Amino acid sequence: MLKRLYLKGRFFIAVGIITALFLFAFPFPSLFPIARLAFFLLILLSVFDIYALFRLKDPLFARRLLPERLSNGNANDISIYLENRYPFSIRLELIDELPFQFQKRDLLYRTSLRSAETKEIIYQLRPVKRGEYDFGALNLFASGRLGLVQRRFRFEQEETVKVYPSFLQMRRFELLAISNRLQEAGIKKVRRLGNSMEFEQVRNYVIGDDPRFINWKATARKGDIMLNAFQEERSQQVYSLIDKGRGMQMPFEGLSLMDYAINASLVLANTALLKGDKAGLVTFSNKMGNMVQAGKQRSHLNTILEVLYNQRTQYLESNYELLYATLRRKVTQRSLLVLFTNFESLSGMKRQLPYLKGLAKYHLLLTVFFENTELKEVLDSYPADTESIYLKTTAEKFAYEKRLIVKELNLHGIQALLTPPADLTINTINKYLEFKARSLL
Known part of the structure; x- marks a missing residue:
């Protein structure tokens, strides 16, 4: 006691x-x-x-309610159920033993419970690394009416939960797509500029349609302007290529660049499947990692999710020559390749340019790399001394070189996307929808 x-x-x-x-x-x-x-x-x-x-043996009951898995980079709800079996009101102090990855030692909640009352405490955790997270016991400190002493209760609630790539973000985009509200997330509505040759139906002309596809015979017959509508091409292959080299280890807001790329790849795969396309995945560093061949079954998304869960950054330079050789051998159908990488210098990009040009010759290649958002504060500041001038000049050089990389890639017929890490998913999906609308595949 x-x-x-x-x-x-x-x-x-x-x-x-x-x-x-x-x-x-x-x-x-x-x-x-x-x-x-x-x-x-x-x-x-x-x-x-x-x-x-x-005097009572089990006057309190507590249980932690965890989801089956946690979503990386998102706020996940954790709930604790409390039940007071004392015949009087009590005041409680709750300490939850969190996984060491969160580095939180001050998670203390104070509450009160009347006799026979139940209560649920909900708090949120935001993991920034994938892997297994071990939760410990629940510690409750109960005090009675006088508040002179406390009784400690320890409920053994040891449990291991896996943190997966951001499936909450994926579900959010999926729900917005189903309810036709993607604009709320920043997804642009792109008017179709191209067309496939798969005829769908003859329908009434509306403002914004391409007048080249007016069906004049049907127009004369109906007395109203009629248009040949074509079905959007489906079953196209969309591959996410994730660079696991040392450049992708750089952190932003707690998440590494590779984790941002993994989260965006999951949303891209889900969007492609919703559009009727096939989604695939390739990871690489100094050697080839995992490869998931493009598929269109809904269960295929779980396969991609499980592969993404186990990815780890390597601390060596990535081998683009090996990537090129592998894709030429295993991806024979023209596909959209979305390469998530991080070129910090123009010279670094030019070393890999021959292999990127080779991929762009047989596929539609989109190279996605990241703005260094930490430089924005330096770029927006007014230099007060000589050191500040040097810092700002260096920051402007780095920012300018990133823009040069985009222009250099475009000159060689390679699509490029320079984006802040926080906007990676939205900007990638916008590019994919733009390619679909323009029938570039």
């Missing part, structure tokens, strides 16, 4: 007051009976408080 008994601050305040009374009783003897009475009263009340808290 002693291991579960804790004295509260109210008890020590009472001890301090009684001690002061005893001290003042030396010059003022009339205070001695009051001090002695207060001392015995404190002992009596403390014993009563201890008895009330410890």
Whole structure:
């Protein structure tokens, strides 16, 4: 029992007051009976408080409710169910033993429960690394009406939860797509500029349609302008190529660039499947990683999710020659290749340019790399001294070189996307929809 008994601050305040009374009783003897009475009263009340808290065997119940898996980079809801079986109201302090990855040692919640009352406490956790997270026990500290002592309860709730790529972000985009509200997430509406040759139907002309596809015979017959409508091409292959080299280890807002790329790849795969296309995945660094051949079954998304879960950054330079050779051998149908990488310098990109040009010859290649958003504060600042001038000049050089990389890639017929990490998913999906609308595949 002693291991579960804790004295509260109210008890020590009472001890301090009684001690002061005893001290003042030396010059003022009339205070001695009051001090002695207060001392015995404190002992009596403390014993009563201890008895009330410890007389029942299981007066409290607590359970942590965890989802089956956590979503990387998102706020995940964790709930704790509490039940008070005491015949009186209690005040509670709750400490949850979180996985070490969160580095939180101050997760303390205070609440109160009436007799026979139940309550649910919900808090949020945002993991920034994929992997297994071990939750520990739930520690409750209950105090009664007097609040002099506390009883500790420990509920063994050890549980391991896996953190997967951001499936919450994927679901959000999926729900917006189903309800035709993608504009709320920043997805642009792109008017179809091209067409496939697969005829769908003859329908009424509306403003914005291409007048080249007016069906004049049907127009003369109906007395209204009629248009030949073509079905959007489907079953096209969309591959996400994820660079796992050392350049993708750079962190932004807690997440590495590779984790941003993994989250965007999952949303891209889901969007491609919703559009009727096939989604595939390739990971690489100094050697080839995993390859998931493009498929269109809904269960295919779970295969991609499981592969993305196990990816780890390598600390060597990526081998683009090996990537080119592997794709030429294994991806024979013209496909959209979305390469997530991070070129920090023009010279670094030019070393890989021959292999990128080779891929762009047989496929539609979109090279996605990242803006260094940490430089924005430096670029927007006013230099106050010589050192600040040097820093700003260097930052402008890096930012300018990133824009040069985009122009250099475009000159060689390679699509390029320079984006802040936070906007990666939205900008990638916009590019994919643009390619679909323009029938570039």
